[in-house]
Amino acid sequence: MPTQTPDAAATPDVPAATPARPLVTGRCFGDGDPLYEQYHDEEWGHPVHGEHALFERLALEGFQSGLAWITILRKRPAFRAAFADFDPEVVAEFGDDDVARLMADVGIVRNRAKIEATIANARALRDLHAQGRTLDEVLWSHAPDRADHVRPATWTDVPAVTAESRALARELKSLGFRFVGPTTAYAAMQACGLVDDHLATCPSVAVAVA
Template sequence: MTDSAELAPPATDRPRCGWAGNDPLYQRYHDDEWGVPLHGDRALFEKLSLEAFQSGLSWITILRRRDGFRDAFAGFEIDRVAAFDDRDVERLLGDAGIIRNGAKVEATIANARVLNEWTSAEPGALDALIWSFQPPARDRRPDSLSEIPAQTDESRALARALKDRGLRFVGPTTAYALMQSAGLVDDHVSGCWRAQAEFPAR
């Protein structure tokens, strides 16, 4: 992610989902990324890993450290993270640029090892699995944040499928957050400017 100081501030006259608040970094994430279809094993591994680190924290806490996470986890290149050893774990637990949670650090490395074996044999397999749980489009979009669920039947099924593959820290709430951020669902509320915008897949 480019340093926020190098980017033009987001437009202030746009109505947004309430969670975006007044933080320019959060607003930019809302405007440019959240809900935009995301594909690719590496990109989805990164997103899944960050959503797992977010568990119990606010997303802005993760977003402010995303560059640090990318540096610490070798750009979330699956094969490189899969090769991390005990020295890397020690390095990560001493890195103030990330969330230093031992269980989540070890789960990220373990997940990379599972995915490296799987996607080396089947490139695009993580992408295909995650997107196979995309639900049908809703008849109407939510009018308020209170109408947005924390988990759904599809996210529970996705979490089970990921766990069956051997992945960790992939509960149904984390799976639904992934579905929202990666564009499997569009939870921008009515009245948000993004609700009327069209964005290409990344």
């Protein structure tokens, strides 16, 4: 879950090429930062499918642990360049030289445990594919029933973990994935649209879970 909404003065390094956003205010996070606004409006809480896209979200949520989400958003282009656009088949072949390269890359979060976990997760995903299964199948099998979903009134109503995120974390770990505890699993569920935790007062357009 995004940790906080930075003010405009605190975000001088938002890329100049970021397109202007429609005039919308009252978002539950992101107002005042074009990059954050775009993520709020177009990604967070929207259903995500496909192995590349889901592997990227899972990897970035792992790197975000302990950091503000806006930090990861700003570094996302560098992450994509460093990790072969999060192609799991390519990342699964990374070795010691790649770890050294990544540890020297100032554009990403240089945390050895997180880097090695991302490579290990690509290998786990490759093994999953060898079994005839997909990450899409695994993640979405843990989506909660949305029939009676009510958006939270305040951030205090948004959980850090749920029964579903605990179950997802357990299954991912059993499949060889690393750095995927229940909190990271729930953040990935939010990022991939398995849950929609936009606040009730947020102008975000509701999206159907697919």
